[in-house]
Amino acid sequence: MLEQETIREREGRWKPRPTLSGSDYTSPEVWEEERERIWFGDWVCIGRAEEVANPGDYLVRDLVGESIFITRNAQGELHGFYNVCSHRGTKFLDDEPASGNVRKAFVCPYHSWTYDLDGRLIGTPNVREDEHFDRGQYPLHSFPVDTYAGFLFASLAREPRPLLESLNDGVESVTVFDRFGMEDLRIGARIVYEVEANWKIIVENYNECLHCPVVHPELVQVVPLFRFGEVWDGETRDGGNEMMDGAKSFTMTGRSELPPLPGLLDEDMTRYYGAYQFPNLLLNIHPDCVMYYIGYPKGPGHTTVVSEYLFRPETIADPAVFKPEPVVELWDLISKQDWDVCERAQIGVGSRAFTTGVYPRQDRYLFAFNESYRVKMGRPKLGAARE
Ligand code: FES
Ligand SMILES: [Fe+2]
Structure with missing residues (x-):
């Protein structure tokens, strides 16, 4: 399995790598194999x-x-x-x-x-x-x-196998965010999306930000690093990204009525964290709210994506502070922007002109995901991108 450090070491000498093939996103045969190996395999x-x-x-x-x-x-x-x-x-x-x-x-x-x-x-x-x-x-x-x-x-x-072994098997894991006390949080909002795209296109889109300045003008204001097409701040704990100056909440203004989650580090109060738990949990972690997507593939070209927003139960119970709308509205906007480009990508990878695409350095986490995917699918890894 690729380690985070290994990926980072490689950044300096990255050679463009191929994406998965068109049939990996569209074919019924690959879908059937994924069902057994990935969705019923762990x-x-x-x-x-x-x-x-x-x-x-x-x-x-x-x-x-x-x-x-x-x-x-x-x-x-x-x-x-x-x-x-x-x-x-x-x-x-x-x-x-x-x-x-x-x-x-x-x-x-x-x-x-x-x-x-x-x-x-x-x-x-x-x-x-x-x-x-x-x-x-x-x-x-x-x-x-x-x-x-x-x-x-x-x-x-x-x-x-034991759940914990599986959770810690990939590049990223929900287990590094224990300090957010997610087991004590409760669902305060839910939006369900029907997306005409393969589940892997949705995961890949989540793991890169080359699209952010183009597709998400609002998001790049809230998280300035995303303007440069990078997803992780290499210097911070857990790859957290600083929000815009003075922001304490993932909203257009950087402010909200929601109280911060208890027990966090000072540095967590101004940061956004993302984490992908293979195969279908995509986390967006904020100082006052945890939002996630759970992907439920319905076929090679369709995924139901459930987005839910977690808060402290006492926050949800208090009408004076439970005003999740600014967070939910921003994420709903970002989500719809993402699904639109995912659906376009799904159409294109089904073209007879598409064999594979290409990953530049900024897309290296997608390549890491594809390597994990190849292992789960019993295929050989493509291996390190060295000169
Ligand atoms: S009771 Fe006969 S099929 Fe369920
Ligand atoms: Fe996006």
Whole structure:
């Protein structure tokens, strides 16, 4: 895996490197392979633990075409199950509403077979236990669920590894931002976008800022370094970027009514941090709010992007200070600007003229992402860009 230092060392002698190929963004075959190797091969972010806060709460997700759900049992433990009845396979929970509470049991709408919050089959109307039938043999199909920083993760892998090992496997990780206390934050705003672009185009767009001065005139005012096409300040902790002079919030004016998050370092109060957690969690961290995108690919050319904004619960509860609009409005503007260019890129990479594009030095994090992607896909790395 590429280390941050290794990437930085390389900056001085960067040679332009190729992008992924057009078919990597468009072909059904690559999509099928990604489903198995990436989306069903390791831990994936699927939401926030607060969405299943109480026993009997459940949350349905479409994970690249597999309907799954998470629930919490009477002891407060989380479980993940396929949305598939053990009787005849019926999908028993709906996509809308995607969440709810069943109190004690899930009932399949076909023949009313009933499962408890641990996935055990506890009811089979008209089929008695003594009729050559053992309910204990037919629980729901389960997979491990875990949390980090309040985010819910699921692994549909055949041989799941510990979540932490997976989180720390890439160039960037949510784990370096523990001081932001994200497990104690709660969702105060949510916007869902349907983007006609491959998930990797969205990740690549997030990881570069050559487009920032062109596409995001407002963003480059708030984060001046972005004007120069750079994404990281190489000198600061965690690659944080100073916001414009005097700014304490990620808004057009640099100000907001929101109180800062507790426990931060002095330097955090004026900075913006970005972090990408492979494969689908893209974090934007601010002194008074944590915003993130979770990408849910729906096919090679479509990704549902859920953006949510986290705040302290007491901030959300206090109408005098809970005024998230300036942060949300700026991010909504930036998001739509991004999706527009991602959708244009998706169309272009599908052209017969496009084989691969090129990464100049400023796009080196995209190359690093592509190297990780190649490893996950069982392909050889292209290797270091040396003279
Ligand atoms: S398929 Fe679910 S109860 Fe028969
Ligand atoms: Fe952007």
